[in-house]
Structure formats: structure tokens, C-alpha cells
Amino acid sequence: MSSSASGSVAERLRVRGLAPKKRFGQNFLVDEEASRRIAEAAAAPGGGTVLEIGAGLGALTRPLLARAGKVVAVERDRDLAPILREDFQAPVEEGRLEILEADAAQVDWLAALASAGGARPWVIAGNLPYQITGRLLERATEVADDIDRAVFMVQLEVAERLLAPPGGDAYGALTVFVRAAFEVKRLLTARAGAFYPRPAVDSAVVVLTSIRPRRANETEAFRLAVRAAFGARRKTLRNAWRGIYGWSAEELASHAQEAGISLDVRGETLDVEDFARLAARYSR
Template identity: 40%
Template sequence: MSARPKKSFGQHFLHEKRYIERIVSAISPREEDTMVEIGPGEGALTLPLLAAAGKLTAIELDTDLIPELQARAASVGALTIVHSDVLKVDFTALARERGVAKLRVAGNLPYYISSPILFHCVEHAGAIADMHFMLQKEVVDRMAAEPGSKVYGRLSVMLQLACRVEPLFDVPPGAFRPPPKVDSAVVRLVPLPPEQLPDADPDRLYGVVKAAFAQRRKTLSNALKQVMSVQAIEAAEIDPKARAEVLAPADFVRLARAATAQAAD
């Protein structure tokens, strides 16, 4: 199978066997797993995952790729293809339809919408056991960044409050057709158990994090002035003169709680 990659879908097809094998090994699919792949493309990951798990649901938007993928998978295992934009797929409902508590999700994500896909998956983290994604290396660096890093930001905080983020290995441009202009990396995300999730209103937390990083060189007192008062920031035991980039994810949870308390007064 050799489809023409479409720029409109951000397609870069993985083809180098040793990286395919490394990704499948990292995922380590088993027969009891309910695997879901986002953007199977030409099936480089689909077929070995399907061979190991026996069944797989693939979410594919490009109708031109589906018939050949179905044909190639017929002798390998039970492949179900959902023709949809992944941002419209309800993973929680999908797990319920499959009769399982947790899905295992994997995919080579289109770089131009990788962050929206990550946030969408996190919204359904309660129905996901783990995620293995190939992304632009710069995005993986941001996902795993620690406070004080130049690339630490909203993505870092929101993902780390929801998941354990584990960068695995880099993948060079030459492993794809056509080669992207950037390096890629594979990352593992494991949703945190309920008792480790933030004890704060999700919308309030998102609003605080978004505002804090909107102009990252501003102090918190300036960046958050539309969200909460200086007194509320101090009530969270955070220095209003600090900048967002030095705060740990847990600090934003305290700010969100303080903002909620202020709104209730």
C-alpha cells in the first residue's frame, strides 16, 4: 500500500521497520486489550497491533485509505474502522460500547492538531488506561517540561495534572514518507487515578492556567487580574510577583481553589 500523503490531513506515513517495532514493543499490546488507534494511515502500526491484540478500532478521517486498510487487515484480526474526526469521537462511550472499563489508545498524531487531540483524550481519561503517541518532538518536550523551563506552559501543566507523562524515544524525519521538517518523539501518557486528580473545579483551573500563561512574562498579579485578586493569590500562598513559568502544577490547583473561594464570597 502506498497512498499519496495529503497535506490537508497533515499526513506523514511511518515506514521504517525498526521504529515501528520499537513503538509496538513500548505499547506491548495483549489479547485482552481493547486497542484504539488514531489515524492509522497506511497501517504501519495498525497491522502489528492488530496481530498482537486480535482486535482493534481505528479512527480514520481519510476515506481514501479505508478500503485498502480493511483489505490488508482481513487476514490479521478484527479491525473496526470509525470514519470520523477524532475530536468528535466520544472515547467514554466507545469504551462502554466495547464493554470495557478502559481503552488503550495509540497513534501517530497529525502535528497541526496534536494539542487539541491531547486535550480531547484527557477529557476522557477516565475511560483510558494509557496512551502512546508519536508527536513533534517539540510538543513532547513541552508536555514533559518542568517549572522554570523555557518550554514549560499550559500544555505541561494541564497534562501533568491529568497524566503521568513519560517521553520514550525520538524518531528522525527519515522514518516517515514524506519526511517532516522536524524531529518526532514517542510519549507514554498514563492517566492518574481519581485520588490523585486535582481537587479543583476543572473550568476554573483551566481558566487560571490559560490566563497565567497568556502573557508569560507578566507577573501573576497582572496576568490573573481578570480572574482573581492579589489577595486571593496570596491566600493560595503564592507570590503575586511570581511568573507562571516558575509555578508547579500543584500551585495552579491552589490558585484555582482560591479563585473559586473568592467567587463564592
């Protein structure tokens, strides 16, 4: 990545007396090729409606507008929202772009997509702030049944966790919860130089494609089984699940056997469907 793109962003902020806000986790994407590829993945086929999380200075908004039928850009920074309205005045007036000055973690994503006209596919896209990535991924799983996919730039470590196979160190509760609702693929890796200011870590773009029906419904019983298993990673399931659902040791052994699960292994060896089968035993 050349310094010119980063310098352009820095200058745009400087002339308005602004600087990246650490409290918002602002690291502006300045790699145009990465923006183009994210937009292609989000708005494929052309048309549809994209909810963009954290529009910033519009690096992704612009290529999204070239492909999507309608874009709803969410930006919580009240200093940046006016810049977006100024830079994208024409698509706003044409009704192709709606700018919401709000916290994406609080916005009703489905209502925003529906109010934009509802043209399918429905897609969520954005460069997720590191400090709220977990919350936003959780929101994505909540709406997975009603959207078609999500295309997110996340910290590389998070991407590796989402893609990890059972049994690996990176495989954990986040992997299970996200893969219960989505197929996950890596689109690209973005080095630190793709952002301004330059973060301390690399990032990656993941494409989350909704699975219908889900691999598992995220019931309270399912969440409890997953969290208990990974909350004590070094323990076998016999110990990690001790007392789960109020079951005795004998009841746990019986239900686990009926679900086809060995209690002598660790939770990280189970796939999504294993957790779902145990949770279903409690629900019966």
C-alpha cells in the same frame, strides 16, 4: 531508516493513484522498530482494547493486532480505509479489528472503546497529525479518567513541552493541562527519516499514563488561571492575574497567600498543584 520502507509506502500509494494528502497532515510512519515499540507500550500487558488514531496504511495496526485483544482503527481518509479493510480482512472478520472511517477529533473515543467489548486496559495510540495535535491532546485529557494511558507520536517540540519542568521556556499551558491528568514519559525519538513523506521536523513518542485521582480537575477556574498566567509570560502573577475571578488586588493577594503562591513570580514557575490551589480558592 533505509529508503526501502519509504519506497514501499510510496509504491503502495502510487499503484492506487494516490499520494499523501497535505490537508490531512499525512506523514506515514515507515520505521518498523518504532511501530513495534509503540505497540508494546500501548498493549502492555497483552490484551486490552486500543483505539488507534490515524491508521493510515496500517504500519501500527499490524503490531497492535499482535498484542492487543481488540483494535479500533480510526481513519478519516476514504481512500485509505478500503486498503485497510483489504489488508486486514482476516482480523476484521474475526472481530479483532474494527475500522472506523471517521475524523478522530470527532469520534466518541469512550463509546468506541466500550463498543469494542470493553476489555481493559483501555488505550489510545497513534501518530498524531501535527496540525491537530493540540486538539487531540485536549481530547485525551477529557477522557483521562476513563482510559489507562495514551501513546502518541508527536512533533518533538510538543514532546519537549509536555516533559518540561517548571521554569523552563518549553513549560507552558499545554504542559500544565496534560500533566494535570497524566504522568508523561518519553518512549523514543523518531527522526524525520522515519516517515514518508519526510517531514521538516523530528518527532517523539510520549506515554501518557492516567493519574487517579488527577493532580487537578480542569474546571473553568483552573483553565482561566493557567491561561492568564501563560498569556502574559513576561508579567508577574500580580499583573497576569489582575482582576481574575473578579477579585480586587487585595482579594487576590489574600487568596494567593492562602494558596502558598507568591505573586512576585511568573506563571512558568508554578506547578500543576499551585494552579489547582488558586482555582480552589475561587470555587469555595
